[in-house]
Amino acid sequence: MKRWQGLVQEYKDYLPVNENTPNVTLNEGQTPLIHCDTLSEMLGINLYVKFEGANPTGSFKDRGMVMAVTKAKEDGKKVVICASTGNTSAAAAAYAARSGLKAIVVIPEGKIALGKLSQAVMYGAEIVSIDGNFDEALEIVKEVANEGGDIELVNSINPYRIEGQKTGAFEVVEQLGGHAPDVLAIPVGNAGNITAYWKGFKEFNDKHGTGLPKLFGFQAEGASPIVQNKVVKNPETVATAIRIGNPASWDKAVTALDESNGLIDSVTDEEILEAYQLLASKEGVFAEPASNASIAGLIKLHRAGKLPKDVTVTAVLTGNGLKDPDTAISLLDNPIKSLPNDKESIVKYIKGVMH
Amino acid sequence: MKRWQGLVQEYKDYLPVNENTPNVTLNEGQTPLIHCDTLSEMLGINLYVKFEGANPTGSFKDRGMVMAVTKAKEDGKKVVICASTGNTSAAAAAYAARSGLKAIVVIPEGKIALGKLSQAVMYGAEIVSIDGNFDEALEIVKEVANEGGDIELVNSINPYRIEGQKTGAFEVVEQLGGHAPDVLAIPVGNAGNITAYWKGFKEFNDKHGTGLPKLFGFQAEGASPIVQNKVVKNPETVATAIRIGNPASWDKAVTALDESNGLIDSVTDEEILEAYQLLASKEGVFAEPASNASIAGLIKLHRAGKLPKDVTVTAVLTGNGLKDPDTAISLLDNPIKSLPNDKESIVKYIKGVMH
Numbered sequence: 001m002k003r004w005q006g007l008v009q010e011y012k013d014y015l016p017v018n019e020n021t022p023n024v025t026l027n028e029g030q031t032p033l034i035h036c037d038t039l040s041e042m043l044g045i046n047l048y049v050k051f052e053g054a055n056p057t058g059s060f061k062d063r064g065m066v067m068a069v070t071k072a073k074e075d076g077k078k079v080v081i082c083a084s085t086g087n088t089s090a091a092a093a094a095y096a097a098r099s100g101l102k103a104i105v106v107i108p109e110g111k112i113a114l115g116k117l118s119q120a121v122m123y124g125a126e127i128v129s130i131d132g133n134f135d136e137a138l139e140i141v142k143e144v145a146n147e148g149g150d151i152e153l154v155n156s157i158n159p160y161r162i163e164g165q166k167t168g169a170f171e172v173v174e175q176l177g178g179h180a181p182d183v184l185a186i187p188v189g190n191a192g193n194i195t196a197y198w199k200g201f202k203e204f205n206d207k208h209g210t211g212l213p214k215l216f217g218f219q220a221e222g223a224s225p226i227v228q229n230k231v232v233k234n235p236e237t238v239a240t241a242i243r244i245g246n247p248a249s250w251d252k253a254v255t256a257l258d259e260s261n262g263l264i265d266s267v268t269d270e271e272i273l274e275a276y277q278l279l280a281s282k283e284g285v286f287a288e289p290a291s292n293a294s295i296a297g298l299i300k301l302h303r304a305g306k307l308p309k310d311v312t313v314t315a316v317l318t319g320n321g322l323k324d325p326d327t328a329i330s331l332l333d334n335p336i337k338s339l340p341n342d343k344e345s346i347v348k349y350i351k352g353v354m355h
Numbered sequence: 356m357k358r359w360q361g362l363v364q365e366y367k368d369y370l371p372v373n374e375n376t377p378n379v380t381l382n383e384g385q386t387p388l389i390h391c392d393t394l395s396e397m398l399g400i401n402l403y404v405k406f407e408g409a410n411p412t413g414s415f416k417d418r419g420m421v422m423a424v425t426k427a428k429e430d431g432k433k434v435v436i437c438a439s440t441g442n443t444s445a446a447a448a449a450y451a452a453r454s455g456l457k458a459i460v461v462i463p464e465g466k467i468a469l470g471k472l473s474q475a476v477m478y479g480a481e482i483v484s485i486d487g488n489f490d491e492a493l494e495i496v497k498e499v500a501n502e503g504g505d506i507e508l509v510n511s512i513n514p515y516r517i518e519g520q521k522t523g524a525f526e527v528v529e530q531l532g533g534h535a536p537d538v539l540a541i542p543v544g545n546a547g548n549i550t551a552y553w554k555g556f557k558e559f560n561d562k563h564g565t566g567l568p569k570l571f572g573f574q575a576e577g578a579s580p581i582v583q584n585k586v587v588k589n590p591e592t593v594a595t596a597i598r599i600g601n602p603a604s605w606d607k608a609v610t611a612l613d614e615s616n617g618l619i620d621s622v623t624d625e626e627i628l629e630a631y632q633l634l635a636s637k638e639g640v641f642a643e644p645a646s647n648a649s650i651a652g653l654i655k656l657h658r659a660g661k662l663p664k665d666v667t668v669t670a671v672l673t674g675n676g677l678k679d680p681d682t683a684i685s686l687l688d689n690p691i692k693s694l695p696n697d698k699e700s701i702v703k704y705i706k707g708v709m710h
Binding site: 001002003004010026027028030032033034038051054055056057058078079081093094095096097098100102104106107109114115117118119121122123124126127128129130131132136140143144147151171174175176177277280281282283284285286320321322323325328329331332335336337338339340341342343346347349350353354 | 356357358359365381382383385387388389393406409410411412413433434436448449450451452453455457459461462464469470472473474476477478479481482483484485486487491495496498499502506526529530531532632635636637638639640641675676677678680683684686687690691692693694695696697698701702704705708709
């Protein structure tokens with residue numbers, strides 16, 4: 001096993017890297033591709049999950065952020081700024097810490113549980129709340145970054161984010177032995193990741209003839225603007241990481257879906273939570289609720305008789321289940337059985353749960 | 356990048372594997388070895404951290420557990436049982452789910468926050484609380500497993516745990532280009548991991564001449580039986596994963612320390628929390644408090660002028676910071692700055708924090 005140098009070094013031939021580009025890395029990427037035996041049998045497919053929760057800050061955001069922060073540093077910036085209440089803020093803060101930059105995270109006032117931000121704060125970010133909603137927070141960070149000077153915007157409109165994220169597709173192809181899966185199932189929120197995977201599959205295919213998957217995108221029903229073909233004013237879903245009403249990469253996602261001959265569909269919160277528990281309890285893989293939109297979507301298609309048989313499917317699991325302990329705990333219904341401290345009681349209990 | 360097959364397959368030549376051994380894996384291992392530029396400079400050493408939080412359930416326990424559950428399945432067992440309130444229960448539950456076994460986790464009554472067990476419950480384990488303390492819980496699971504039949508004990512006295520865990524040493528050697536570091540710094544609780552690393556380094560050295568490190572073990576001051584050379588009745592530390600008063604692998608750890616010409620020392624909770632915040636904010640690496648005993652120990656030695664200069668040190672970070680959100684949140688002192696929603700205010704604030 002060679003030491004993995006991190007995305008930017010390992011895939012520098014495919015990325016905007018030159019002799020002046022600094023080496024910024026938390027050795028992100030090279031995440032596990034886990035085969036799901038039980039779900040494969042259940043769904044009549046050959047299912048792998050790409051477990052992005054193994055990245056340094058626990059989500060796929062590290063792929064885009066390492067590239068964005070690397071370029072910010074190359075360009076002499078001293079500050080990275082973003083509007084984010086979740087995974088983006090953690091990734092921005094970690095890579096800023098890593099590279100000696102300051103991270104500023106702007107959030108709407110009064111709506112964010114501290115737990116969601118504890119990672120960013122631990123990584124040393126400054127958290128600023130403004131008197132406004134999330135869209136206004138995004139607007140103000142764009143304005144601040146547009147000032148020029150030494151502040152770089154690292155929200156998803158930063159073009160380097162998608163460059164870094166496309167490496168997920170490279171890894172899937174390599175881990176499958178040099179060919180794309182038949183289907184890539186992926187949660188869709190801001191639509192940057194589906195856009196990035198498609199870019200990655202195309203670039204690898206152009207260079208190495210590794211094939212192209214069909215893209216199956218899944219939105220949460222309460223936050224499904226692309227499925228409904230209209231902006232959702234107040235998106236709501238338990239899958240907070242894809243709770244987006246007006247995706248930044250909407251057009252690019254539609255193009256990717258069309259080009260790949262894919263589909264986009266929505267899944268209910270109930271379906272997402274069912275998949276969340278199923279994946280953990282049957283496969284031993286604990287991914288945050290939004291990640292499981294991809295699994296829920298495959299189950300929905302299967303139930304409707306619309307999932308192709310015997311195809312190889314890779315489902316992208318975007319974040320670690322540990323990112324959202326509250327949702328896990330909310331599902332636990334009195335899970336602890338109280339027993340006397342003697343062997344017979346415990347043996348009897350075990351026999352009970354086994355039969 | 357080849358697809359990593361998981362520990363047992365990748366290191367089968369070094370593990371108790373035969374033609375009847377089933378393939379159980381969550382593609383654990385191959386965790387990042389991250390270079391720490393800032394801390395290296397601060398401490399006058401060449402410091403890498405082995406980030407075991409990237410394992411599937413977020414801790415190094417996956418290494419031992421994959422081997423223990425693999426062998427339980429090979430032996431026809433249907434149930435794995437352990438007494439655990441933390442990382443061991445999560446790992447046991449995940450690998451049981453993966454391999455179609457039932458996991459039973461026994462805990463002392465009335466002392467465990469549900470959050471600590473949410474992972475195990477999500478993975479489908481049955482949680483049993485008994486009318487007794489942790490030692491009694493451990494005693495009863497031994498008795499239950501000794502019944503014979505189809506129940507396997509997977510606490511640390513299961514000998515396969517150390518076999519799996521020793522692969523951490525193999526990886527460190529390979530990631531450093533085929534030689535052991537000068538020093539391995541490692542948190543010591545139950546002392547299984549320091550024992551396992553030493554076994555791994557010795558086996559690799561015997562076969563490949565890759566050298567041996569000095570072992571620097573660090574216990575939390577309130578749970579430092581090996582340092583004090585006496586059992587600690589009521590161990591207390593913020594580093595819950597090493598809150599052990601009477602380590603299962605005490606003798607083996609002492610032997611390893613002697614053989615390696617190493618040392619063992621203790622660090623206070625204050626020193627652990629200082630290292631915890633330093634590692635996150637200066638290097639972008641968020642590891643659970645116990646992990647940072649290794650960093651705190653290196654800082655302590657450096658301050659005392661006892662850390663060798665210019666040596667290559669690998670510090671083992673045993674678990675993911677996301678495992679313990681409460682400790683992170685407890686350290687946050689009013690971290691959110693409230694500002695008006697205008698560009699000038701934010702630019703002015705940023706200038707303030709930069710100077």
